[in-house]
Amino acid sequence: MRVYVPLTLSGLAEAYKTGELGAGPLLAYAVTPALREWYLSDDIEELEYAALNRAALASLRLLAADAGAARRRVVVAVDVADGAAVADPDRALDPSALGEVRVAGTVRLAKAAAVHVDSDDAEEDVTAAADALDAADAGDDDAQFVVDGAEDHELLWYATQEIPNLVGLGG
Secondary structure (H helix, E strand, O other): OEEEEEEOHHHHHHHHHHOEEEOOOEEEEOOOHHHHHHHOOOOHHHHHHHHHHHHHHHHHHHHHHOOOOOOOOEEEEEEOOOOOEEOOHHHOOOHHHOOEEEEOOOEEHHHEEEEEEOOHHHHHHHHHHHHHHHHHHOOOHHHHHHHHHHHOOOOEEEOHHHHHHHOOOOO
């Protein structure tokens, strides 16, 4: 099963150093029954793209909570065993939890299929979106417009071999 783990660049650097995305339960996003119902599509690529975007929003939340983090959203696509990722049935109807799963056990970075990261030119919009997130959550339409501005930037795809360069450890 493919899951999308939200991180920051500093979180990705830590994962690169330790070889692990973290010990479970780890928050991730995947194609869940609730996501399928919400997205109204049977196209697996579209559904995975929706899960990736949900993880990108979660990455934005991590940035909002960490003022010192580089203002670029990061999502790691990881393949885990079927059954390792489980949706919380108590949150199935919560719109903010669409696609959300918990991955049990340790998730090794070696299981990553790819890394998705904002380009440099997204930083200004991502910074503004992180700053506006609380107001958007409180129902401020102008703030939601700013948050949506970050979503206008597509995350770039990187092979896992490129992680050292992404986190500044490459030579």
